[in-house]
Amino acid sequence: MQGSANLNLMIKAARKAGRSLVKDFREVENLQVSAKGPGDFVTKADREAERIIRDELMGGRPTYGWLGEETGETAGQDPTRRWIVDPLDGTTNFLHGLPHWAVSIALEHKGEIVSAVVYDPAKDEMFWAEKGAGAWMNESRIRVSGRRHMIEAIFATGVPFGGRGTLPATLQDLARLMPVCAGVRRWGSAALDLAYVAAGRYDGYWERGIQAWDMAAGLLLVREAGGFVGAVRTGDDPMEKGAVLAGNGALYEPFAKVIRGE
Structure with missing residues (x-):
């Protein structure tokens, strides 16, 4: 290396x-x-x-x-x-x-x-x-994946556990996303979710309520692999707000619109 x-x-x-x-x-x-x-x-x-x-x-x-x-x-x-x-x-x-x-x-x-x-x-x-x-x-x-259609894409997220307050919003995200994609995975490691987006294994990833150390390295991996990263809410800084959204070039915008309910 x-x-x-x-x-x-x-x-x-x-x-x-x-x-x-x-x-x-x-x-x-x-x-x-x-x-x-x-x-x-x-x-x-x-x-x-x-x-x-x-x-x-x-x-x-x-x-x-x-x-x-x-x-x-x-x-x-x-x-x-x-x-x-x-x-x-x-x-x-x-x-x-x-x-x-x-x-x-x-x-x-x-x-x-x-x-x-x-x-x-x-x-x-x-x-x-x-x-x-x-x-x-x-x-x-x-490199990030080359898929261009939501219905062919697989996304990753972290489903909140216990009493975490982000659960209702995540369930609403899933209700909007599941009908228009090929599947959602929840594997339990934000760092690897982002690395997998960078490697083209996932087409996108989003999650709320995570820390800077969960995502810091993964954000650069996605960017350098040709993908896009941002916050769940338009204009926010994902590192500051703890809510991240990442995807390949073709799907980032339509994926973001679904998650944001636009």
Whole structure:
């Protein structure tokens, strides 16, 4: 993989964390789990993976800022650069022994994501991108799908669980979308949903109520793979509002109109 020094550092950190996670995944029934909220768990594996990533990234770039799911935000000496990290996106899948979860690492520069890594250790698929250099999966260039008709397209989302307030809106989205598409998938990892849009496996993805670390890397992957990303509400910033919509070039607008009820 040919990339910048920062990207190579990110890939190294993701692989190292991935090895630790795979080891724990094989013994998932023995993990010590503490409840962080309804349907939202934090595991020893999750915390250890973030520690590994933080040690690698901050060891290599000690002046950068940090935003991690488990350890929160730390300002850096360099106010223009920040790591945005989800050490285990798809925690519930992980806890249930489902091999669909990922490590997500993004580098933000002056408010813009410039480097991205989403690593799926269970399948050994490393999705990566840098601004202006395209998107890749392992050694292969990836592109968004070329489908042009909604009725042929498959979309992904995250259906809210427990008492989350975004459930009614999501159910309304599904009621509008299901009759005009080929199917909707809910696989439980926002980072991989976006990576799959970038790779042309999904034609689009939307979700409300997610965090910056869930989507930061995936947004750049989709853009560099030739797709479009935006917020569920026109004019919003998806990173700020936590509501994202992504798709290929031909379907983004009609897909967005369905989700927005236009």
